[in-house]
Amino acid sequence: MVDLKHAAAIVGIHEHVTRYAPDKSELQIQGESVIKALADAGLTKQDVDGLLTASSSARNTALNLADYLNMYPRFVDNTTVGGGSFEFHLSHALNAIVAGRLNCAVITYSSLARSSSVSVGTGGVARFGHPRLEPSPDSFEELYGLTTVGLYAMIAQRHMHLYGTTSEQLAEIAVATRYHASMNPEALFRNPITVEDVVNSRVISSPLHLPDCCVITDGGGAVVVASAEVARNCRHQPVWVLGAGEAVAHQGAGKRDLMYIAAHQSHEPAFGMAGVTHQDIDMAMIYDSFTITVLETLEDLGFCKKGEGGDFVSGGRLRIGGELPINTDGGGLSSNHPGMRGIFLLLEATRQLRHEFDRTPRQVADCNIALCHGTGGALGSRHSGGTVILGRD
Amino acid sequence: MPEWNKPLPTISGETKPYWDHCRRGELLIQKCDSCEEYQFYPRGICANCWSNDIQWVTASGKGTVWTFTVTYQNGTPGFAEEVPYVLALVELEEGVRMFTNIVDCDPRSVSIGMPVEVTFVRATDQISVPYFKPAA
Numbered sequence: 001m002v003d004l005k006h007a008a009a010i011v012g013i014h015e016h017v018t019r020y021a022p023d024k025s026e027l028q029i030q031g032e033s034v035i036k037a038l039a040d041a042g043l044t045k046q047d048v049d050g051l052l053t054a055s056s057s058a059r060n061t062a063l064n065l066a067d068y069l070n071m072y073p074r075f076v077d078n079t080t081v082g083g084g085s086f087e088f089h090l091s092h093a094l095n096a097i098v099a100g101r102l103n104c105a106v107i108t109y110s111s112l113a114r115s116s117s118v119s120v121g122t123g124g125v126a127r128f129g130h131p132r133l134e135p136s137p138d139s140f141e142e143l144y145g146l147t148t149v150g151l152y153a154m155i156a157q158r159h160m161h162l163y164g165t166t167s168e169q170l171a172e173i174a175v176a177t178r179y180h181a182s183m184n185p186e187a188l189f190r191n192p193i194t195v196e197d198v199v200n201s202r203v204i205s206s207p208l209h210l211p212d213c214c215v216i217t218d219g220g221g222a223v224v225v226a227s228a229e230v231a232r233n234c235r236h237q238p239v240w241v242l243g244a245g246e247a248v249a250h251q252g253a254g255k256r257d258l259m260y261i262a263a264h265q266s267h268e269p270a271f272g273m274a275g276v277t278h279q280d281i282d283m284a285m286i287y288d289s290f291t292i293t294v295l296e297t298l299e300d301l302g303f304c305k306k307g308e309g310g311d312f313v314s315g316g317r318l319r320i321g322g323e324l325p326i327n328t329d330g331g332g333l334s335s336n337h338p339g340m341r342g343i344f345l346l347l348e349a350t351r352q353l354r355h356e357f358d359r360t361p362r363q364v365a366d367c368n369i370a371l372c373h374g375t376g377g378a379l380g381s382r383h384s385g386g387t388v389i390l391g392r393d
Numbered sequence: 394m395p396e397w398n399k400p401l402p403t404i405s406g407e408t409k410p411y412w413d414h415c416r417r418g419e420l421l422i423q424k425c426d427s428c429e430e431y432q433f434y435p436r437g438i439c440a441n442c443w444s445n446d447i448q449w450v451t452a453s454g455k456g457t458v459w460t461f462t463v464t465y466q467n468g469t470p471g472f473a474e475e476v477p478y479v480l481a482l483v484e485l486e487e488g489v490r491m492f493t494n495i496v497d498c499d500p501r502s503v504s505i506g507m508p509v510e511v512t513f514v515r516a517t518d519q520i521s522v523p524y525f526k527p528a529a
Contacts, residue, residue, distance in 0.1 A: 123467075133402055136408060143400050150464050157505065204465055205462045206462050254433035
C-alpha cells in the first residue's frame, strides 16, 4: 500500500521579493519564480511534468503560462477558488503523484495588484473588472454595495454579538503578525504596532479597522512538489505533504450558519490523513486576509471552541515562542498580499520546517509539523478552504 | 429623481418574476412543493431536494437584521458618494436571509436583531430594488 504521508514532498521554493513591480508582467514574475524554485530544489525544466496555477485575472491561465514557459506538462491544474487555491493545488498534486500521473510539478502565482491599483478589498463591483452583474448571485448582492472587507466585517460583527469578541482581541492578531514582520526584511510594514494603534485607526467597514485588513502588494512565488523518488535526489531534505483536505462554504440557499467557515469541514480529513493532533502542530500559516479570518479559522480548525477565539488569540499565544506561532513571515496583514496569498503560506511553512532561520528569533523552535490553511472568497457570502499539514523527517 | 448610477441587476428567465413583483412593491421568495423548504436567492431548482417543484410566494416583507456592517470605503460609483451606508443580511420571517441595505435611519443606530421591513426604490422603469428600513 502507498504510504500517503511520504508520497509527495515540497522540494523547492521561491518567493519573489518584490512588493511593487510596475515594470514586470505577471507571467515574468512567475517565470522568474519557477526558475529559482527549481534551482532551489536542484532540478531543471526537464524534470517538470506538471503545472498548477491560479489567477484573479481571467487571461493569466495555466494555458498562457505553459505557453510563456514553453512547457508541455502532462498534469495541468488551473483550480481557482480564491486566495487559498494553492493549498488545493498541493492536495491535487499529491493525488496525481499517488496515481502515478505526475513526478514533479511547479505550483506558481503572481499578481500586480498594487502597481495596477486594484482596490481588492474596497473596490466593490469594480474589483472583478466587469461591472455587468450575473443574473445570480451577483444581481442579489452587488447592487447593495458589497465590498470584500464588508463581507468579512459582517462576520466579525456577528461574532462580537454572539460571543463578546472585542476589537482589541482582533487587534492582537494584527499586532502579533506585525511583530513577526519586523523580523522579515522583505515585509511591506515592519514597524511594531500596539493594540491601541489598531483600535484607534480608521474604520474601513465596521467593526474592522485599517490594520485589521491585509496589505495590497505585487508579488509572486513558486513551489516545487515532487514524488518521494524525485525528492530523494533534491538539495534540501523533503517537506512531506502529510495530509490535505478541501471544502467550500456558501449561503446554503439563505439558511446556512455563516459563522462556521470551510475550515470546519476541511480540517478533519487533513488531520485524519496525517495522523496527527492539534497538539502536534508546531506552527501554522493561517490565511489572514483580515484579522477575523484568522480568528474564525483557528476556531473552525479546532484549535479552540467556537466563540473562544477572542481569548485564544490573546496573551501572545500566536507569537513565536507562544503556544501556536502563526504567520511568522508577517502574513498578509503586514508582509505581502498580491491578490491571492495561499502560495506564501506554503513557502513560509517550508522555510520553518527546513529550519532556515536557525539561530535567529524568526525560527520556531523544534519545528517538525506545520499546518497551512488557505481561505479564498469571502466569509460572508461564499468561500473555499484548503488545509494541508506538512512535516519534516 | 436623480439618474441611477449603481449597478443594476441582470434579469434572467429564472429570476424575472422576482424583479417583476419588486416593480409592484412585492417581495417574492421561493418555496419547494416537494420538500416545503424556502430558498433565497431565487433559482430554477430546489436547492434542498433538487426537485423543480418551485413555487413563488409573497414574503411578509418583515424580518430582523442578522448581521451588518457600516461601510466607510467603497470606490464604486454610486456607493462612493453614499458612505457611510449599512450593508446587511436580513433574516426574513420565512427563515431565509438576503443581502440588503438598511435605509431611512442613522447607520449608527442599526443593531443585530433589529426588526426591519421591506421598502422599494425605483431605479429605472423596469427595476425597483428592495431595501429594508426600521419596522414601524
